[in-house]
Amino acid sequence: MNPILRRSSFFYVTSAVTYLGIMGRYMLTRDWTAFEIIPLFVPIWLVSALLASEDGERYAFLRMLPVPDRDVASAKFALVLASVAFQWVVMTGAAVGRMSEGIAGPPTLVYLTMVCAFGLLAAAGFQIGIWRYGVSRMKPIMIGAIIAGIAFAIIHLASLRNVYDWPVFSRAGLVEWLGGAPWISSAVLIALALLAYRALMRVGVRVKAESEAHL
Amino acid sequence: MDTVIEATGLTKHFEDFSLRGVGLTVRGGSISGIFGPNAAGKSTLLRMLAGQTPVPAGTLRVLGESYGSAEQDLKNRVGYVPQEPVFYENRTVEWHARFVAPYFARWDGACFFRLLEDFRVNPLKKVRLLSGGQKKLLSLALAFSHGADLLILDEPTAGLDVVHRRSLLDRLRVQVAGGETTVVVASHITDGLDEIAEDVTFLHDGRVVLQGGADDLMTRWKWVLYKEGSLGGAIEERFASVRHQPFGCRGLTNDFPAVRDAIAPALASGEARVDHASLEDILLSFIKGA
Numbered sequence: 001m002n003p004i005l006r007r008s009s010f011f012y013v014t015s016a017v018t019y020l021g022i023m024g025r026y027m028l029t030r031d032w033t034a035f036e037i038i039p040l041f042v043p044i045w046l047v048s049a050l051l052a053s054e055d056g057e058r059y060a061f062l063r064m065l066p067v068p069d070r071d072v073a074s075a076k077f078a079l080v081l082a083s084v085a086f087q088w089v090v091m092t093g094a095a096v097g098r099m100s101e102g103i104a105g106p107p108t109l110v111y112l113t114m115v116c117a118f119g120l121l122a123a124a125g126f127q128i129g130i131w132r133y134g135v136s137r138m139k140p141i142m143i144g145a146i147i148a149g150i151a152f153a154i155i156h157l158a159s160l161r162n163v164y165d166w167p168v169f170s171r172a173g174l175v176e177w178l179g180g181a182p183w184i185s186s187a188v189l190i191a192l193a194l195l196a197y198r199a200l201m202r203v204g205v206r207v208k209a210e211s212e213a214h215l
Numbered sequence: 216m217d218t219v220i221e222a223t224g225l226t227k228h229f230e231d232f233s234l235r236g237v238g239l240t241v242r243g244g245s246i247s248g249i250f251g252p253n254a255a256g257k258s259t260l261l262r263m264l265a266g267q268t269p270v271p272a273g274t275l276r277v278l279g280e281s282y283g284s285a286e287q288d289l290k291n292r293v294g295y296v297p298q299e300p301v302f303y304e305n306r307t308v309e310w311h312a313r314f315v316a317p318y319f320a321r322w323d324g325a326c327f328f329r330l331l332e333d334f335r336v337n338p339l340k341k342v343r344l345l346s347g348g349q350k351k352l353l354s355l356a357l358a359f360s361h362g363a364d365l366l367i368l369d370e371p372t373a374g375l376d377v378v379h380r381r382s383l384l385d386r387l388r389v390q391v392a393g394g395e396t397t398v399v400v401a402s403h404i405t406d407g408l409d410e411i412a413e414d415v416t417f418l419h420d421g422r423v424v425l426q427g428g429a430d431d432l433m434t435r436w437k438w439v440l441y442k443e444g445s446l447g448g449a450i451e452e453r454f455a456s457v458r459h460q461p462f463g464c465r466g467l468t469n470d471f472p473a474v475r476d477a478i479a480p481a482l483a484s485g486e487a488r489v490d491h492a493s494l495e496d497i498l499l500s501f502i503k504g505a
Binding site for chain 2: 002003007056058060061063064065066067068209210212215
């Protein structure tokens with residue numbers, strides 16, 4: 001593994017393991033709300049890992065090495081993608097495993113894919129922001145997004161339990177409709193997310209090469 | 216001798232500063248000095264030469280290639296020491312060597328650790344515990360250890376004590392004497408680098424104000440010390456600058472061979488004498504005249 005990947009992967013592995021250790025296990029033991037709430041933390045943990053990794057990154061040092069910006073950007077994007085893919089596989093596995101109990105259903109699979117796709121693209125956006133504006137300027141925005149995400153998940157959970165008719169994302173009309181053919185829907189969503197991610201990666205490479213705010 | 220750097224019209228604009236149309240030619244196997252006051256554009260120029268920042272306007276060829284098409288190859292062959300080196304502060308010196316080793320095709324770990332020993336930098340120490348001078352030495356050790364054909368050093372002696380400064384200057388001389396390495400240094404002049412530079416470029420306010428061989432500059436630029444009124448106004452007007460002092464005047468000429476005949480009578484009568492002008496004197500005349 002190249003040293004840039006090795007250094008950055010520490011944060012993503014730590015984040016994923018912590019996430020699955022603390023929260024992911026509830027998908028195996030709790031009721032259907034676990035599949036509604038816990039996926040919301042995927043983008044939150046992902047952005048946290050990105051922030052931790054980038055906060056300690058030294059792009060000015062990396063730029064002195066014979067490594068093109070394209071390779072550095074690709075390595076960073078590959079890590080985010082691998083982290084999301086791993087979490088998607090684990091959560092989808094848990095959902096499939098609990099379908100027989102009625103805790104998860106076909107729309108749950110679509111919902112998990114949608115949340116992971118959102119997390120993937122949000123992380124890509126923040127990564128580009130860091131290259132364009134520097135980590136010091138992006139840090140407050142990212143911390144704000146993390147806090148807002150946590151608050152949203154808590155409010156959503158509390159409202160699901162206490163407010164009659166509170167909307168359930170994993171049973172929303174579009175999700176239910178796509179859940180009619182969950183694997184095909186998920187495959188299409190994944191393909192679209194990957195296309196968008198690839199486009200963002202190209203933008204990221206260009207931004208990283210042209211900007212000096214992150215150095 | 217081959218040309219190692221060929222730059223024309225290098226331009227870059229910032230909010231409060233612009234590098235404007237800088238041209239530079241560096242011969243292979245030479246030491247070139249880029250001198251100037253603060254905010255003259257030295258670091259920006261060096262960052263361009265080292266492929267650390269894009270070149271928005273102008274042309275730049277380094278070692279016969281351009282960073283746009285051969286970035287990886289060039290960075291293998293160019294060693295760069297920034298004005299303020301950046302490292303992973305919580306990692307050790309040794310960790311940095313392990314980090315960079317896979318990337319450089321000609322990385323020489325033994326050379327790196329030998330240099331650290333010479334520089335008295337503890338490889339097991341975390342970078343955040345190093346002094347500013349030691350960080351500079353670490354940066355120099357990294358630049359010297361990957362078989363670079365071209366060394367681009369930004370204020371390399373800043374923060375170094377006199378022993379390390381002298382040792383660095385000697386090392387640069389030896390390295391260039393072999394003919395395989397070319398060195399470009401940027402400096403404020405006062406740190407001894409002016410002694411080793413063979414070619415000199417003066418930058419001021421983002422522009423090149425003077426370029427030439429150091430020996431040629433030394434031949435043409437001289438101080439003429441004379442008694443007030445002993446030379447005549449016509450000669451004084453030809454000086455780049457004149458300082459009136461309590462016991463006489465000091466005129467700086469930028470064309471001593473042409474002035475020599477005119478001041479010969481004063482030299483013969485002892486009313487004038489000639490003194491060596493330093494690069495710093497020359498640069499100051501441009502800054503004050505600007």
